Amino acid sequence: MITPRDTAASRRTRANGDGTVYQRKDRRWEAAGYVLAPGNTRKRIRVYGNSRTEALAKLTEKIAASNRGVPVVTAQGSLAAYLAYWLESVAVHHLRETTHTRYTACVDRYLIPGLGRKKLTKLTAKDVRTWLNQLRTTCQCCTRGIDARRDQPCCCAIGQCCSKLLSPLTLTYVHSVLKSALEHAVREEEIPRNVARNVRTGTPRPRRFEPLTADEARQFLTTVRGHRLHALFELALHTGLRKGELLGLHWEDLDLGSGTASIRRSLQRTRTGGLTVLPTKTRASERRIALPTECVHSLRGHQERQEGERNTAGVAWRESGLVFTTPTGGPLDPANMTRRFAAFLSRAGLRRIRFHDLRHSTATLLLEQGIDLVVIKELLGHAHIGVTAGVYAHVRLRLQRQAIDTLGSVLNLSSDGPDNPPATAAVR
Missing domain, CATH: 1.10.443.10 (Intergrase catalytic core)
Structure with a gap:
């Protein structure tokens, strides 16, 4: 009796260094080979697929990247090693250079010092939550040693903490960078799930701006x-x-x-x-x-x-x-x-005000003149109209107040009295 493991495809000879491909007892296909790993070492990795072609394609892709000098991070490595690989080999091809610079600063400043020693496979949602809580409540002058490098110390170096905490927006941004990195690890089948997605940081309040009148x-x-x-x-x-x-x-x-x-x-x-x-x-x-x-x-x-x-x-x-x-x-x-x-x-x-507030001033003045939200969205170049509507919600509330005041004056046939007060409460 000929089993699937005895077919001609499974006995096909492969050149030295191309790795091996064979079918498992559970009918899935497994491919294994040696690739370049962090630290200029070589490791044997295994990839899986529903067919021989799929498993072989995954292995060939990793070996090709290894031959180009790109280290393939395995799940046995630390989170710091994976983040370095993700920034240098993945994110750099998909992000604008300015965004990649911010991601790199975020990784070097917060992620690696806080979670870098954790093994990628052993990272849990509890680890992420504990780290975020510590980041939320710790003075950055003390943690990063900023005060010690100042010409005139004003915090930890003189024993008087200034309690400079991260803003909710920065905390959310740091969390999003970690989620993006782990999401790619899931796509590469390095880890089974993205544990950072199970941790919520809350929705930060939008940054307030004061446009010009x-x-x-x-x-x-x-x-x-x-x-x-x-x-x-x-x-x-x-x-x-x-x-x-x-x-x-x-x-x-x-x-x-x-x-x-x-x-x-x-x-x-x-x-x-x-x-x-x-x-x-x-x-x-x-x-x-x-x-x-x-x-x-x-x-x-x-x-x-x-x-x-x-x-x-x-x-x-x-x-x-x-x-x-x-x-x-x-x-x-x-x-x-x-x-x-x-x-x-x-x-x-x-x-x-900021230079960017001139942009907010334009949109606010246009809204106050009754210009349609779709026109403003096209002028500003927002990707979705929801962005425009969300950023300028305060203006729309003020316009709603003006609208209902106008309608109230039309419907109020009698003169204003104690029983018919005008709707003039301010909406903030």
């Missing part, structure tokens, strides 16, 4: 009028473009004749390349928007000014094709733009 926006534009970057600030307030999108705008992206702009890229400072032009934040962020007449006039004047700066700089001019540049044609640093924006706010006598 219409009067404050006019006051700000009056202050920056005459400056060489007046067109940038005017464009930011009229269209709600992100700072990186403004700084990454090229002249070829503008059609001043038809009054439109194509948002295709963003200027960011990265750890490896410095100031780099990257794709937009999301696919929805790549969009075409209409330009107000005021912005078209300002951009034409800015183009003439830039031409004069090019003639003045001569051979020192750096041709980049960017709309907003330094006086010598180089790209503008986002950090310098932030400092310049703060100086203009101070000069205008306005309160301190």
Whole structure:
């Protein structure tokens, strides 16, 4: 009698180093071979499939990665080793460079010191919950030794803890990075389940922002009028473009004749390349928007000014094709733009806000003018309308109050009296 294990396929000869493939008693197929592991060592791994082809394909993929010098982390390794592998070989190909930099800082700063010594297979939901609770209640100056490196210690180094705790938003972000890493370990069949998903950190309150009112926006534009970057600030307030999108705008992206702009890229400072032009934040962020007449006039004047700066700089001019540049044609640093924006706010006598709050100011003013939420979503480049509706829920509540007050005045046929008080309670 010929069993499945005696078939010609299972006895097929494989070259040395290609590993072995055979069928198990439970009818599944198992493939085993040696691959490169962390620490420049070699380990024998086993993969499984419902068919010989599936098991062989999994093993071939891991051996090919090993031949390229990429260590294959097995489940026997520590969480620190797997996180290093995930950042260097997986996340780097799927994340923007700025996001990958934040993930790396999060792993080095919180995940490895807290959970790095745990074995990947032995990590439990209780371990994750205990670590998150400790992270939530521990002063970061004390934990990371920040105060000891300060020129003027103000916390642990002088025996007086400042209780600098992580914000709920940061805690949620750290937790999400761990979930992403473990989710990939599940997909690679290194672990059976993602234990970090069984731990809840709670929904943090959204970050509060204080957009400019219409009067404050006019006051700000009056202050920056005459400056060489007046067109940038005017464009930011009229269209709600992100700072990186403004700084990454090229002249070829503008059609001043038809009054439109194509948002295709963003200027960011990265750890490896410095100031780099990257794709937009999301696919929805790549969009075409209409330009107000005021912005078209300002951009034409800015183009003439830039031409004069090019003639003045001569051979020192750096041709980049960017709309907003330094006086010598180089790209503008986002950090310098932030400092310049703060100086203009101070000069205008306005309160301190972030540059990103100009974007919030645009959306808030448009909502207050009765512009449809779908139009604002397309202008801002949000991926989903739920993002727009969630961020500006406070504005929608205020508009609801105005609407029901208007309806109340229509339905209230008699004059206001003690029995018919107007609906004027503020919604916060």
